[in-house]
Amino acid sequence: MIKSGGDIFFLLMGAAMVLAMHAGFAFLEVGSVRKKNQVNALMKIISDFSISTVAYFLIGYYIAYKTSFLKPVSALEEIGTIELVRFFFLLTFAAAIPAIISGGIAERARFLPQLIASALVVALVYPLFEGIAWGKTLPIVQETLESSFGAKFHDFAGSVVVHVMGGWLALTAVMLLGVRRGRYSKDGQLIAIPPSNIPFLALGSWILTVGWFGFNVMSAQSLEGVTGLVAVNSLMAMAGGVLAALVVGRNDPGFVHNGALAGLVAICAGSDVVHPLGALVIGAVAGALFIVAFNLCQNKWKIDDVLGVWPLHGLAGAWGGIACGIFGQTGLWGKGGVSFMSQIIGTVMGISIALIGGFLVYGILRAVMGIRLSEEEEHEGADLSIHKISAYPEEDMRP
Amino acid sequence: MIKSGGDIFFLLMGAAMVLAMHAGFAFLEVGSVRKKNQVNALMKIISDFSISTVAYFLIGYYIAYKTSFLKPVSALEEIGTIELVRFFFLLTFAAAIPAIISGGIAERARFLPQLIASALVVALVYPLFEGIAWGKTLPIVQETLESSFGAKFHDFAGSVVVHVMGGWLALTAVMLLGVRRGRYSKDGQLIAIPPSNIPFLALGSWILTVGWFGFNVMSAQSLEGVTGLVAVNSLMAMAGGVLAALVVGRNDPGFVHNGALAGLVAICAGSDVVHPLGALVIGAVAGALFIVAFNLCQNKWKIDDVLGVWPLHGLAGAWGGIACGIFGQTGLWGKGGVSFMSQIIGTVMGISIALIGGFLVYGILRAVMGIRLSEEEEHEGADLSIHKISAYPEEDMRP
């Protein structure tokens, strides 16, 4: 009983911490977009989270873990109510997918289609890969990897399951949406669109960072499985991400506060197997990778991913999935038991499912109902055009 | 020893989470009022919390639970120091009463009388009903309900004990204060007073939402009693509140972020007995109820409850108290063991004590010292007139 109570408490705290991360996603976006789109950022996060809760409760969780909650409370108590907290914990992960996407598609996406996309992704696309990596969907995949390469695909806390999925899904949405009006001049030069509020951006980053320790440590899912290694590796990867971003990003606050997150994205997969010094390196590479790729997106590739969620989650996540197969080896002071090949294959599989799922969901929605604001609405800003209110109504009503 | 340590840890985390909710109350109000009253919002919350701590430590907790801490540490250790953490946990609930009231009386209440009212309410009014519902005051009430209707009045985490009390107490204060100057035109039309800062409002809502999982789950008060059902029901009610507010409130960010709170208010009472789908419905009804009642207050009834704390806590709380008696039944997949009649009676009793206590406390204070700012002070704003500083001093000092 105490054991069960302890595990429930443990998972509950993890769930609460990852729930808080959604406020972090919201403020990271509020600070990064222009004032005229701040309300929309807040609304997307809380609404997408809520619709995701329902979609994952009714469908998604069943797809990944073959457990349904559609029975009376007495029957649920027989299963053990810890299953319910596990659902809550994993829902906060699942709902991170639309929260990640939200930052990429900011400032020009319609509201209702995105709400529908969130429901579809969390009900169908995400749980498919989640079930393969962590759950009960297509067990043959993990079995084959294990028999072929000596170890299953290892993704302790979701560098690939959550962040690669979110980042690459966002990429499809960003590409199907197209760039913001006024992002590039007629001759293709980047036109600066400055963020509105660095303190809010930093607040979002801090909330995400703190919550991340629930995301990573509580991924053990029981008090028996908890290890201090996961906590310290997360810490070291965060520090590595910040310090690399400080150097590569030349003291820029946006890069540095995102650098912490890049490090944390990358350490999820291997946080239970690499050495803290390995984690420091993994985080530092992720922080640098994020900045380089962010700049390439904006300047060269003309991918208008507003918050850089594809570099941040998609690329740093893929790096994390692979790095787990490198720094997890005993030769590099790691714990061992991971396979480089399985990590590569698992990561590529995650990318593939995200790309296919994303082009399907956003492609169909674009064809059926349109996913983009009109030129006028985009110019006016999502706040006034969708929500009929600005972020600072008192100020804007002044003569 | 480990059991005791575990329970202390469990309750402590709950207390810390509900303590954090007070920052949430503060920012919800900061964002909802005009700039000239933001400092006052912050000051009321932290000051009322502090005076409540002293009042509840010396008087309130003793009234409800017949335990006094006025003895040396050695004697306290004999009782077991978990009693101290229980005090801390329950203090964070008690102090929510003035925090709820604060949002209703914003923009025109004097500071010192409200501080005194907070002390009186937390020392005397709140613990009376708290003791009846949860503690050792008038045990005959619960015994009579049980013998008459087969079950005691059930309020797991305080839809009635905390939110009905806070909301209806606020209603008395709001009515005794009167409407803000300039709220209605001479022919009785509502004049819009726009909120100052939607991001701060949303920040407050998020802090409250996350903290609420401590409010609800830790109400089990021991690791043995903890159940995953409470956590998931809170989650579902929050989602229901958001989604209903999204539809009924037409994408308005204030309504949607308060909708989450309305759902959470309503689920407190029955979160340990209803099914998650029941919780979804309870939350959705609460979210819709809040908006409808808020609009009626402002437009029809001319109750100038600035943040809508009476609809949010008073009405959604009453709905929660009653809904527990409906959705808790086994016929609706609930756990059973609750009585519809006991819920009605308990809820009405909570409302009555709040109304009587509120009219007494605020009525006497109004007669003795006055509770309202002068016309000039109200016009200037509570920040400059009471605290001699604005929320953004650097800006306001610019030429």
Added chain:
Amino acid sequence: MIKSGGDIFFLLMGAAMVLAMHAGFAFLEVGSVRKKNQVNALMKIISDFSISTVAYFLIGYYIAYKTSFLKPVSALEEIGTIELVRFFFLLTFAAAIPAIISGGIAERARFLPQLIASALVVALVYPLFEGIAWGKTLPIVQETLESSFGAKFHDFAGSVVVHVMGGWLALTAVMLLGVRRGRYSKDGQLIAIPPSNIPFLALGSWILTVGWFGFNVMSAQSLEGVTGLVAVNSLMAMAGGVLAALVVGRNDPGFVHNGALAGLVAICAGSDVVHPLGALVIGAVAGALFIVAFNLCQNKWKIDDVLGVWPLHGLAGAWGGIACGIFGQTGLWGKGGVSFMSQIIGTVMGISIALIGGFLVYGILRAVMGIRLSEEEEHEGADLSIHKISAYPEEDMRP
């Protein structure tokens, strides 16, 4: 195993809560400085935290506790991974030192020298005294105190180890930096430099306050040692600090929100031995002391300690170290087992090491590379001159 898991979980939550406090330090400073230095505040906190992590992992923790993590994961698991979480928990304390200093030196310090100072302080200065008070450095000190005065120097959660160290180190840095340009008129009168943002200041204070319960309670470092007394004493000291600041500080929001912190600083040392009423008094004295000393610094002594970190941490911390030796006595309902003389000596030792270490580190850095912005840079603000971006770029780019 469950015991170990429980302790890891317990310490991890403490670490996460104190990690969050760093966001609190950041926003307390963001709100207290002028707009042109807000980004710099955010950047110092996250960068200093990250460099501190590396410095304490490689050097500092070894100095204080003689444990090194420079061995493969398999060897770390033999020690027990709880040692890693203990490192994480104590790192969040160590990194508080530069975060405290940051508030004192705001608005005119160069960035890189401060980053180097942070690394040096956390690697060398802080762990020296930490090891004497809590760890394995110079055990003869505590042994001598015990044999001479009947009890060791007692500092449960770091009034002296953390706050005195941070506050007096900050004092040296502040004095070596000199006052901000324009702080005093030619005839030596104080010129008001108003804070930019009271809501951010209050947000910082709230984050710090909530996190403080991890700082204090988890200082027990195991579930067996946890006691409810620590939690309630922290609460009472916070309330005392607020209420005293309310009176002495005449309703000023900056004083009141710092008053809570002053109370919490002072209670760290004796939170496990004093009675809650003693804690209330300790907190109240700290709150009043902070305001009086802050005003003296600014008006009389011309110490330009921007956030008042020397009064807040240095003086309230010293008061806390000594107060533990007074209110901890059984005659004042305390638990006993503390010595007034040992508390005096320990506190003075902390001050001395901080002063010597501070003048060395900042003195050498000043001689070697300079620690202060140029007149032009200071006038322009640290944000634009160091980070090439303002806190609100969209706004500032408007014509």
